[in-house]
Amino acid sequence: MEETKKISAAVIRRLPRYYRYLGELNESGVQRISSKELSAKMKVTASQIRQDLNNFGGFGQQGYGYNVKYLYDEIAKILGIDRPHNMIIIGAGNLGQAIVNYEDFEKRGFVIKGVFDNNPEMEGKTIRGIPVMMMDAVSDFIKRNEIEIVALTIPKKAAKEVGKLVADAGIKAIWNFAHTDLNLPDEVIVENVHLSESLMRLSYTIANEGR
Amino acid sequence: MEETKKISAAVIRRLPRYYRYLGELNESGVQRISSKELSAKMKVTASQIRQDLNNFGGFGQQGYGYNVKYLYDEIAKILGIDRPHNMIIIGAGNLGQAIVNYEDFEKRGFVIKGVFDNNPEMEGKTIRGIPVMMMDAVSDFIKRNEIEIVALTIPKKAAKEVGKLVADAGIKAIWNFAHTDLNLPDEVIVENVHLSESLMRLSYTIANEGR
Known part of the structure; x- marks a missing residue:
């Protein structure tokens, strides 16, 4: 764990993409790959790949490249997806159902x-096959089922209150789709997915990059 | 246009959040706000706010603060949302319906x-109230209706092909929810929303920040 502490936010943002590419390579039976080949596939420079992956100790070997399955498994460990996480969805509308x-x-x-x-x-x-339950049962359910993550797919006007409710019930992490800040204590991890903001970044690029 | 060219990606990422807060202030009748007050609301430092907004010329005045409505409108212009953008959704599943x-x-x-x-x-x-049409009509529809943006809410196996189809029909910008890279020519703007990657960043934080 200590070793991964110094890793920059930008590297962390890129890790899931490495994980995806390595997963696809692994599924198609590729056992090893050079940073040059990976670079051509992912359209990032080979030196960026080497730098990023060197953060986690030298996974690559000169003249051999990377062992695909080994690197894939190591990145899974770094991302914390080498073990299951129990999750619930709050909000059974279209977005909740999509998830x-x-x-x-x-x-x-x-x-x-x-x-x-x-x-x-x-x-x-x-x-x-997953049951839909009413909100009055949520706190008890979180405690009994060791739920770590709540996905909040509800309108923003209810989000702060529901965020507080699940935080009080012991939730560690909230995946927040409501377009508002939850203002919870620092020990609650919040990952926001603000679709409006993503769409505005797209219109910014249309307006300013003049392609 | 020229003036906005130098703005860093990090500032652009934060702009929609300023826009949201200023919109809320404006709706609740607030006419002016100091960077200190805005800082307390947004939980970022006042100096960060001043630095970010100085990128767009001095919107604030010493001893007065920011004119909320003016700044809100200026940010809308920068984000390119001072004019409408026609959009279509490809993929009428839960996620497409949610959008x-x-x-x-x-x-x-x-x-x-x-x-x-x-x-x-x-x-x-x-x-x-918006009609669902079949894919064989999409290219013609894009041309006739001056569509600028396509939201792709389809499974990844079809995404590359559909991305190419709409790019060939003249689409400028794709809001891509399919968990794959589209590999389109550089002149097509792509904003990815990769929900799996967002969820992995959440599990990374759970695993590594030990809260």
């Missing part, structure tokens, strides 16, 4: 244990 | 003109 139905998350170890909503019509339904 | 139903995008000028899918059961249906 439940996206099976890749489960393949990476994010196990969705339940979906919560406050619409009584949803009670007792299932999405991909 | 169509999220009315905030339209409020910011992203006007969804149509939804496309290849499932014949969806043909002729509407989502929030």
Whole structure:
């Protein structure tokens, strides 16, 4: 753990992309790859790849390149996906349902244990076999099922209150899709997915890069 | 245009958040705010705020602070959302439907003109009043309706092909939710939303920041 502490945020942002490419190579039976070949595939420079991966100790060997499966597994460990994480979704609307139905998350170890909503019509339904429960049961469910991650796919006006509720129930990490800051204590990890902001960055590029 | 060219990517990443806070202040009738007050609200330092906003010329005045509405409008211009952008969604599954139903995008000028899918059961249906059409009509639709942005909410195996199809039809910008690189010519702007990667950054933080 200590060794990974110094890694820059920019490297961390790029790691999942290495992980994806190495996973695809591994699935297609490639056992080793040079930084030059990986560079051509990923469209980043070979020196960037070497620098990034050197952060984690010398995975590559001169004249051999990288062992694909070994590097893939090591990056999984760094990303903390070498063990499962229990997750619940709060908000059973389209976005919540999209996340439940996206099976890749489960393949990476994010196990969705339940979906919560406050619409009584949803009670007792299932999405991909996962039960939809009402919000009054959420705190108890978090404690009984060792839930680590909550995905918040609810409108922003309810998000702060629900964020506080799950933090009080002991949640470590919130994957927040509501377009607001949750203002929770520092020990609660929040990863925001603000789709509006992503769309504005796209329009910024259209307006300013004049392509 | 020239003036905004030098702005760093980090500042651009933060701009939509300023825009959101200024919009909320404006809606609640606040006419001016000091960098210190804005700092307390946004939980970033006042000096960061001053530095960021100085990139766009001195919006603030000593002893007065920032004029909320003026700054809000100026940031809208920088972000290119002072004019509408026509958009279509390709992929009418849960995620595509979530985007169509999220009315905030339209409020910011992203006007969804149509939804496309290849499932014949969806043909002729509407989502929030917007028609679902079949993929064989997409190129023609893009040309006739001055579509600038395509949101790709389809599985990754189809994404490269569909990306090429819409680029050939003249699309400037793709908002890509498929978990793959599109490998399009440089003149096509691509903003990726890779949800798996966001979730991995969350698990990285759980594993490494030991909170």
